[in-house]
Every structure is written in C-alpha cells, then in structure tokens.
Amino acid sequence: MDLKESPEFERRIGIWFYATEADGIGGTIKTRPADFFVREITGRVEQEEGKYLIAELTKENWDMHNVIREISRQLRVSRNRIGFAGTKDKFAVTRQKISIWDITETELEQVKIADVSLKPIGRSNKAVSLGDLYGNEFEIIIRDIKGRKEAIKEKIDAITGEIETLGGVPNFFGPQRFGISRPITHIVGKHLINGEIEKAVISYISDIFDGESEEAKKARQLCKNCGGAGDGTGEGAGVDDMNWNLKECLKQMPVFLRYERAMLNELIKRKSSNEELSEADFISAFFVLPKNLQKLFVHAYQAYLFNLILSQRMKQDHEQEQDQEQKMQLNEAVVGDIVCFQNKRGVVDTDKVARVSADNLDGVNRLIKRGRAFVTAPIFGYETEFADGAVGEIERRVLDDEGIEIKSFYNEKIPEISSKGTRRPVLVPVKFEFNANASANATISAEVSEDELNPGRFKAKLQFFLPKGSYATVLLREYTRTKRKELQMPFSPASLSLATYLRSL
Numbered sequence: 093m094d095l096k097e098s099p100e101f102e103r104r105i106g107i108w109f110y111a112t113e114a115d116g117i118g119g120t121i122k123t124r125p126a127d128f129f130v131r132e133i134t135g136r137v138e139q140e141e142g143k144y145l146i147a148e149l150t151k152e153n154w155d156m157h158n159v160i161r162e163i164s165r166q167l168r169v170s171r172n173r174i175g176f177a178g179t180k181d182k183f184a185v186t187r188q189k190i191s192i193w194d195i196t197e198t199e200l201e202q203v204k205i206a207d208v209s210l211k212p213i214g215r216s217n218k219a220v221s222l223g224d225l226y227g228n229e230f231e232i233i234i235r236d237i238k239g240r241k242e243a244i245k246e247k248i249d250a251i252t253g254e255i256e257t258l259g260g261v262p263n264f265f266g267p268q269r270f271g272i273s274r275p276i277t278h279i280v281g282k283h284l285i286n287g288e289i290e291k292a293v294i295s296y297i298s299d300i301f302d303g304e305s306e307e308a309k310k311a312r313q314l315c316k317n318c319g320g321a322g323d324g325t326g327e328g329a330g331v332d333d334m335n336w337n338l339k340e341c342l343k344q345m346p347v348f349l350r351y352e353r354a355m356l357n358e359l360i361k362r363k364s365s366n367e368e369l370s371e372a373d374f375i376s377a378f379f380v381l382p383k384n385l386q387k388l389f390v391h392a393y394q395a396y397l398f399n400l401i402l403s404q405r406m407k408q409d410h411e412q413e414q415d416q417e418q419k420m421q422l423n424e425a426v427v428g429d430i431v432c433f434q435n436k437r438g439v440v441d442t443d444k445v446a447r448v449s450a451d452n453l454d455g456v457n458r459l460i461k462r463g464r465a466f467v468t469a470p471i472f473g474y475e476t477e478f479a480d481g482a483v484g485e486i487e488r489r490v491l492d493d494e495g496i497e498i499k500s501f502y503n504e505k506i507p508e509i510s511s512k513g514t515r516r517p518v519l520v521p522v523k524f525e526f527n528a529n530a531s532a533n534a535t536i537s538a539e540v541s542e543d544e545l546n547p548g549r550f551k552a553k554l555q556f557f558l559p560k561g562s563y564a565t566v567l568l569r570e571y572t573r574t575k576r577k578e579l580q581m582p583f584s585p586a587s588l589s590l591a592t593y594l595r596s597l
Contacts (some may be wrong), residue, residue, distance in 0.1 A: 106399025114250035119237040129234040132188035138214025175219035190218040211592025259423035265395035266563035273303030281393030403557025466517035473513020474502040
C-alpha cells in the first residue's frame, strides 16, 4: 500500500498521512450552514412525567453556549437548569436534545429565537448530560467539485471501499482542535507543560500565522518586535530580554482579539507597580483567560502528541509491510498494545483496558473484529502507563523527540491545568450498513448531482454516523484531499480569533 502524505497544514498538527490511496474529489465543505447537518444520537427514552422538560433543539449558525444563554434569558432561569450532551458545530444545522428543569411546554413555546426551533418531546427525572451521547449522524454536502459526474462517483466508491477494507479511518484530532486559521493552541500548551509560562503568554499574543487578517498580523508583529517572539513555533524571548511597549501593543491589537487584549491589560496593570515583569505577572495574565481555555491549551498539546503517535504507527506499518510480525495496523492489536473495551451501553470505555500478550492476542483480535475491543494510544498525562514492545517504543520516542517527560503533565505552577491522561482508540470503525444504534460504527452513502451554487460543477452528499469524540472532518479529508485549509472550511474568516473558535465549540 502506498502511504500518501498529508498537506503541510495538517502535518503541523501531527497528521502525516492519509489512510486511503485513491485520488480525492476536491471541493469545499461548509459553504453554508445547511451543508453541514448534525443530528445527535443518544440512548435516552423520554417519559410523560418528570421534573425536566426534554426538548429537541434545532439551530442554524448558532454557538451552543450563546443559544443556551438566550434560552435562559427568555425563560428567566439560570443556565445551570439547562442540560445538553454536546456542543456541536456552530456553522452548521444541528439537532439535539436539551433538558430544562421545572419548565412547562407552554413556557417553552414563548421562546422565540431566530434560526432556532424548540420542540417539546417528553419529560424525565434525569437531565440530559454528556454521558447520554452515543455519537452523531452527519449529512454533509461537498460543493464545487470538478470533473465528470461518473468519475466523481467512481472516486467516492473507491475511497469508501478502502475505508471498508481498512475497517475505518485514523482517529486523528482534527484541525478544529488546534485552531483553523491560527493553529497555536498546542504550541502554547507545550510551553505550559514545560513550565514556561512567560513563553506561553508571549507566544499566544505575538506568534503570527498566514491565515490571520492583516490587522492581526500587524499587531502581533509589533508585539514580536517589542518582545522578541513569534514565528509560529513559540520560540522567542523570555522575561529577561523583554522590553515590551505594552500600551502600544494594546492600542494596535484588534478588538476581536479580546483574550490577547485582556492579557495585555493585565500585564500593563502588573508592570505599573513593578520595574520588571516577573513570572508571577505572566501567571496572572494567563489567569485572565476562561478556565476552559486554560485547559484547552494542554488538551491541544495532548491531541498533537496523540496524532504523532498515530502517524508514527502508520509509518511503521507501511515500512514493515513485508514483515507480518513487525506490522502495526490500526484495526489489529499486536503484542504490547493496550486495548479498551465496549461497555454495556455499547460505548467505548477507555477506563476498561487490558494489555495484549502472546497468550491473549488472538482473543483480543477476535473482539476487535466484532467491534467489542479497540486498539488505543495514550492521551499523555502524569499517570500514563506506556504500552510494551514496539508500540511502547513509539510512545516513548514521540515524547523524547518533543523533550517532554510524563511527570511534566503535572503543572506545579498552575495545578489547575494538570492532566492525569487517558487513552483513545486509534481507529474510527466504519460499517457500510446504516444502523443508528451501532454507535461504534460509521455508515456512508453518497449521491452526486449538479451544484446549484457553482454552475458547471458538482456536489456530493455524504451521510454517516460517527461515535462521540470523533471528527467528521477527519473522515471527509479522505474524500476531499484538500491541499489548502482555506478550501476545506471557507466559512472560517481570516480574522478568526481563538475567542471565536471557543464559541464555536
């Protein structure tokens, strides 16, 4: 099998290869929200009575947290009384269940929000929560596809056939995890893991990426010139050689970069009472960020390391293609692997794991073929245990190459962002038979027709189910083979800030 390399923007976040060999169809996704429809699948069965009203929420181009805030405002209740299982994409049409404590159907009918519908579907004594989520059904339209209709269909069929043979696609963390136009989160996260708080703050404020607006680049360049950071790697000056004109940096920083401005404001305040900025000042600046963003940086770096392990495993499997004993597939365990299992609800349980030995190898692989067990890789944390054998060597090599130790994931300077780690399946299974209850499987069907928005071009509609925690874009990339990230998500403005990204989660 010929292992095809990913474009540069994906390699920067640890995604080195495609899982399939067939040529892609090109095109763009998310031309408009209706082109990306997501339906949440849960195992809940609602009743006629209960303290919670359960409603079906359908929204278009709405951030989940913003719509929950608006619902609570109109109902005049606390946001804490509203429960949901997942946040979903913003630039999409999404449908999911929410629960609202102690509200009647009549009261809910009074809520009027543009591009949002709320349909009562029952009651329950249990709030909707993350644990209810099995996965999501997707209906995706890829537009602006060049070529003959028959040739496009043939390419889609070829890719689908390969995915079926492979048993799925690599469970990479997609670009959304790192920032679309400014993939900075994992870079900042690495500095935090290393205890380099000042570098983390400087990098976040001043590192420049091509996908940003000229206004943002100009402001960051000023910070870079004053502070010495910023080539997109996070490498630059530290506290000792900083001579920032902080007020000028703040003046030039665009208003939509509100987190950068908040950090600069805090540094200005701290510097007014000190001759030099200290590490404590930078920690104070870091703490102005929302708690979920503080943790997001570390999570993004963990995701980057996971992607690297997956890429290394794919590379080793390819290089050892003729040596069956040294092969390291994603859909088959080898001695030394750590696998997890499906729980009674049919959901992957990463807390239930086992090491693969020569004695249990055949039995484990039988469970994997039945969709009951899954090969995993670590989301590194301070409690991570390495796999054995060649698999463990890959895990250790990734950390060694990054200059990171397991113990570093406990942050003594900022304990709140410490992470003990977990494990994650290396493969998103695919099953080409639609079954909404088969949460561990994905199903794909496609239809190709003329694109009414782009005369002379075609569009393809893909329908599939993915388990929770998986990225639709990771599956779609196998079909589009996009070379530039701008083509993959044209809705993302060049000026997309991390604040905007967080609201889109």
